[in-house]
Amino acid sequence: MAKLVTQEKLILACIFATGFSGVVSEYVMATLASYLIGDSITQWAMTISVMLFFMGVGSKLSERLPGDPLRNFVICELILSLIVSFAPTLVYSLAAYTERIELVVYTLTSCLGILIGAEIPLASQILSRSMSLKTNIAWVLSQDYFGALVGGVFFVFLGKAYLGLAYTSVFLGALNLVVALSCCRGFPRLPVAATALLLLLNAAIAKDVVVYGEQSRYRDLIIWSEASDYQKIVLTQWKDDYWLYLNGNEQFSTVDEHKYHETLVHPTLNVSRANKRILILGGGDGLAAREILNFHPEVEEITVVDLDPGVTKLSQTHPVMLKINERSLLHSKVRIINQDAKQFLSQNKALYDSIIIDLPDPKTVSIARLYTNEFYSLARKSLSNGGCMATQALSPFYVPQAFWSIDKTLTQVGLSTKSYWISLPTLGDWGFVMGCRDQSPEMVSHRFLRTNIDNRFRFLDKDQLVAMQIFDKEIKIAKKEAQASNLFNLNVYKYYQKGRWDLY
Template sequence: MDNTDKEHVEERGNSAEWLLLTAVFIIATCGLIYELVAGTLASYVLGDSVTQFSTIIGVYLFSMGVGSYLSKFFNGHLLRRFIQIELLVGIVGGFSSAVLFITFPLAASFRLILYAIVFVTGVLVGLEIPLLMRLLQDRVAFKELVSRVFAVDYVGALLASLIFPLLLVPYLGLIRTSLFFGMLNILVGWYLLRRFKGEVKRTAAIQLTALLFLLAELAAFIGADAIMKLSEHLQFSDKVVYATSSPYQRIVLTRNHRELRLFLNGNLQFSSADEYRYHEALVHPAMQASPQVKRVLVMGGGDGLAVREILKYPGVEAVTLVDLDAVMTKLFTTQPVLTAINKQSFSDKRVKVFNQDAFVWLRDNRQQFDCIIIDFPDPSNFSIGKLYSTSFYQLVKRSLSPAGYAVIQSTSPFVAPKSFWCINATLQSVGFTTIPYHNYVPSFGEWGYVMITQRPSYQVPDTFAIPARYINKGVMQQMLYFPDDMKTQQPLAVNRLNNQALVEYFEQEWGNYSEQ
C-alpha cells in the first residue's frame, strides 16, 4: 500500500471517528430532552415540580445505569445493534409526550405509565454510549476515547438544558419537542446505516423500519395540535374553546351553556358563574379597611379580575400588577370574551403590569402601597411555597404603608386546615396582626384568606361603599367565624425558605382529599 492509499484509509478512519462522535453529541442532546419533557409534563399534570423532576431524574439515571450494564451482553454486529437502538429511542422518546398527554385523563395508574416510559427510554439511552465506545475502541486510543466521548456527551447535555426552556417549550410545545428529537434520533440511525452499509447486514429491513418510524413521527408532529386537543377533550367535560402553552404553564379555557372556566396546568382557576364571590371577598375587606387607598399592589391575579374590583374605588390613582406569565396577562388584555369578564381592567391608564417574578420584584421595590392584594396559586410546590415564606412576608411588610392592609389567598381551611393556619402563623411570626376569614365559592367550596395589617385590631365596616353582588357587612361578619372542622389544635411550623413546611402540609392534606 503506497502513501496515498494510507492517507485515504486514515482520512476514512478520522471521518468515521468524527461521525460517531457527532452521533454522541446528538444522542446526548436527545436523551436529556426526553428527560426534561417527562419532568415538565409530570409537573404540568401532577403538580409539585420539585418532586416530579426529582423522581423523574432519579428513575432516568437509574435506568441509564441498567442500560449501561446490559450493554455487556451485546456481542457481535455492534453497529447494527446501535442503529436499531437509535430507532427504538427515537420512537419511544419521540412519542413519549403524546402518549402521556393522551393517557393522563384515561389511566387510573398514570404514574406507572409515566415511570415505565421514562425507564424504557433511560435503558435505551444507557445502551447507546457504551456501544459507541466499543465501536470507537479500535479507532481511538482508550485515553482519547474516554475524554472525547464524555466531553461531547456533556456538551450535548448543556445544549439541551439551554434550548429546552428558551426555545423548545415556548415555540414547539412538549409534544412537538419530543417528536422532533425522536426524528433526530431516527435520522442519526438512518444516516449511520447509509454511511456504514458495508458493515451492516440486512439493511433493507432496517431502512424500511426507519422510514416508517420517521413518517409516523412526522405525521404526529404535523398533527400535534390535534393530539393536544384530543387530550384536553378527554380531560375536560366542557368544550375547550382556547388552549395555549406559556413557558410556565398550560392555559385552557372551556365553555358550557352556563359558564367560562379557566384552567392552569389542569387546575381550575375561576368560573365566570361565581368568580365574583371569590374576588369580592379577596379585594374588598382589605380595600375598605385601608384608609385613603391611592396606590394598590396586586401580585398574581394575571386574569385582571382582582384589578377589576380595585378599580371600582374612584380614589385609586395607581394599580401595579406583578404576574410572572406575560402570555396570561396578554390574553386577558386582548381577547374580547375575557376582557368582557374583567371589564378591560388592564386597559385602564391607572394600571401598570410587570411580568416578573414577584419575589425578585418585591425585593427590588422601594415604594410603599396603601393596600396589597396577593393572589398566588396554592403552595403546591417549593417554587410557589417561597411566596408564602417569612422571607417574602418581610418584603411585604416593608412595602405596605403603616396604616395599610394586605390580603393573601390561603387555600381551603376545610380541606387543608393545617395549610391555612400555617400561613396565618407565618404572617404572625413577622409581626403582622392577622384577620383570617373564609367564604363559600360553589366552584371551589370553602375558601380561605388572611388579611394582615400592622394595626392592633380590625373593625368590620358598617357599609361596603362599592357595587357588589355578594359582600356586605353581614356577609363579612359571617366570614370571620370558623367552625371547629376548619380549625386545628396541632402546633404548626412557620413556613421558612429553608424548611418549606407549608408545602408538606399542603401535599399531605390535598393528597388525602383527592384520594377520597
C-alpha cells in the same frame, strides 16, 4: 494524535446528535410530568434522576449485547427513535383512560434511559477498533457533552417555544433515525423503512392525539391551550361560563369568581387608611384589578406583579379574558411587572396603601416560600402606615391548620389579622386572611364590619361580612394546633399535603 478517518468522524457526529437528542428527551419527559402530574420541581428532579439511573442500567447492559457493536448501535437508534417520537402521543392518549399517568411517564422515561445509556458504550466499542482508549473516551464524551449543551439551548429557545412537546419529540425521533441511517450500511432495509413510516404516521396524528388527551382531562371544552415558560395554561367553556387552569389546577371560574374577588379585595381596601397606591401579587388574570378599578375611583395606581407573562398576555389579548376582566390590565392606572413576587418585594423601595396577594396554593416548596414569615415581612415593609394586605388562605375546611398557619405567620410579622371565609360552588369553603399595619385588632374588626357595600356588588353585603367571620368548633380547635411558617420550617406546606382534598 492521529488524524480522524471518515468512519470515526461519522460515529462522533452521531454521538453529538445522540447527546443532543438525549438531553432534550429528558427535558420533554420532565415537562410532560410537570404538566400532567404537577409539582414541577419534584417532577423534574425525579424524571431526570430516574432517567440517569436507567442510563446506568443501559450502559451496564450494553456489555452483554452479542454481535457487532455497530449493528447494535443501529438497532438501539431505531428503537429510540420510535419511543422518543411516540412518548408524548402515548402519554396524552393514555391520560384519557388512567388516573395513574405517572406510571406511564416513568415507564417511558426508564425505557429512554436504558437506550440512551447504551449509546456511548456501543460507540466506544466501535471506535476501539481504531482509537486508543484515552483518545476514544475523550472524543466520545466531549461530543456527547457538546451535543447536550446545544440540545438544552434548542429545547428552551426553539423546541418548547415553537414546536411544542409533541413535535419536538417527532423531530428527535427523526434525528435518531438519521443517526441510524448514517450507520446502517449492510443493515436490513425493512426495519429502517418501517421505522420511517411509523414516524411519519406519528407526525400526522400527534397534534390530534395531544388535543384529545388534553381535552379528556377537563370536563368542559378547551377553547385555549398554551405552554408558557412556567406552566400549562388552559381556558375552558361550559355554556356561558369559563374556567382558567394552570397546570391542571383551577384558578377561577366565572360561576363564582365574583364572590372570591369581592371578598379578597373590598374589605381590605376599606380597612386600609388610604387607597392611592395598590399592589397585587399574582392576579395576572386581571380580576382583582377589575374590582379595584370598578369600585375604588380614589385609587391612582395599581401595580400587578405576576411571574408568568403568558398569563398576563392572555388576560390582555384573549376576547374571553378581556370580557371577564373588563380590560382591566389595559387601563392606564395599571402597571404590569412579570417577576417573582418575593424578588420584587426584596427590591421594592416604594410603599403601597394596600397589598392584595392572590398566589397559587402552596402545593410545592417553591410556592410555599411565598407563605412564610420572611415573605410576609417583606410585604409588611412595603405597606404604608395603616395599610392592609390580604391573601387567599386556602380552605379552612379541607386544610384548617394551613389556613391558621397563614394567620399566625402574618401575626408573627407584626400585623393585626382578621380571618374570614366564604363558600364557593367550584372550590368549596375558601378562606382569606387580612393583616394590617399600625392598627389594633379591635380597629381592624371595627373597620371590617363597616366595609362600604356598593349596590353593584353581586355578593358582598352587611350580613355576609358578619357570617364570614364565624367558624365552627372543629376549625377553631385547629387554630390551637397550627404553627407559623418560615423558610426553615414550611408548616403551611406540610399542612397542605395532609389536607382532606379528596373529600371535595
